[in-house]
Amino acid sequence: DVKVTQSSRYLVKRTGEKVFLECVQDMDHENMFWYRQDPGLGLRLIYFSYDVKMKEKGDIPEGYSVSREKKERFSLILESASTNQTSMYLCASSAYHLGTEAFFGQGTRLTVV
Amino acid sequence: AQTVTQSQPEMSVQEAETVTLSCTYDTSENNYYLFWYKQPPSRQMILVIRQEAYKQQNATENRFSVNFQKAAKSFSLKISDSQLGDTAMYFCAFMVHSGNTPLVFGKGTRLSVIA
Numbered sequence: 348d349v350k351v352t353q354s355s356r357y358l359v360k361r362t363g364e365k366v367f368l369e370c371v372q373d374m375d376h377e378n379m380f381w382y383r384q385d386p387g388l389g390l391r392l393i394y395f396s397y398d399v400k401m402k403e404k405g406d407i408p409e410g411y412s413v414s415r416e417k418k419e420r421f422s423l424i425l426e427s428a429s430t431n432q433t434s435m436y437l438c439a440s441s442a443y444h445l446g447t448e449a450f451f452g453q454g455t456r457l458t459v460v
Numbered sequence: 461a462q463t464v465t466q467s468q469p470e471m472s473v474q475e476a477e478t479v480t481l482s483c484t485y486d487t488s489e490n491n492y493y494l495f496w497y498k499q500p501p502s503r504q505m506i507l508v509i510r511q512e513a514y515k516q517q518n519a520t521e522n523r524f525s526v527n528f529q530k531a532a533k534s535f536s537l538k539i540s541d542s543q544l545g546d547t548a549m550y551f552c553a554f555m556v557h558s559g560n561t562p563l564v565f566g567k568g569t570r571l572s573v574i575a
Contacts, residue, residue: 377560387469451505454503
């Protein structure tokens with residue numbers, strides 16, 4: 348089975364802290380994605396990566412950065428957490444094949460206080 | 461840019477009945493893929509069904525089927541014989557015909573199956 352693992356299921360951080368959300372996939376997928384999920388807004392793309400050290404901005408990259416040093420790992424970084432970044436964060440991966448499905452982690456519910 | 465619209469924020473259906481979830485999308489692309497994902501209370505997103513735009517035949521997966529109307533840019537999901545385990549958020553998603561593009565999601569429909 349394809350597995351996408353997010354390092355934390357729940358996380359509470361203080362305003363101004365630097366926050367790392369880690370995601371690891373075990374299927375040698377080329378593509379990895381970070382989405383933010385908020386009620387009534389669906390899933391919005393923050394960043395994605397289609398290769399090691401490559402990254403592309405999504406629809407809402409402000410306040411976030413990413414790192415992909417190894418193919419299996421894609422990290423989302425909140426440089427200085429703010430309360431408006433309280434949300435559910437979903438990581439996904441997919442293979443470089445036309446129309447292939449994306450596989451998702453179980454999400455990290457981040458609360459910034 | 462592509463957009464996906466799900467006009468029904470919430471729906472409910474009696475167990476064993478049939479329900480249809482609506483999805484429309486906007487794109488200038490001719491080749492693309494459409495998906496329905498399910499997110500139960502466990503939060504794990506699961507693929508329900510996939511449709512290639514170049515295929516006229518509607519996709520089916522057991523109790524789940526789609527009505528794909530390319531000219532109308534419509535992609536609805538029909539769930540037959542609804543079960544309590546179908547209670548979840550359902551997201552419609554779009555992907556252009558390329559190997560490394562992300563999914564674009566709608567805002568979701570929360571479906572409750574009532575015993």
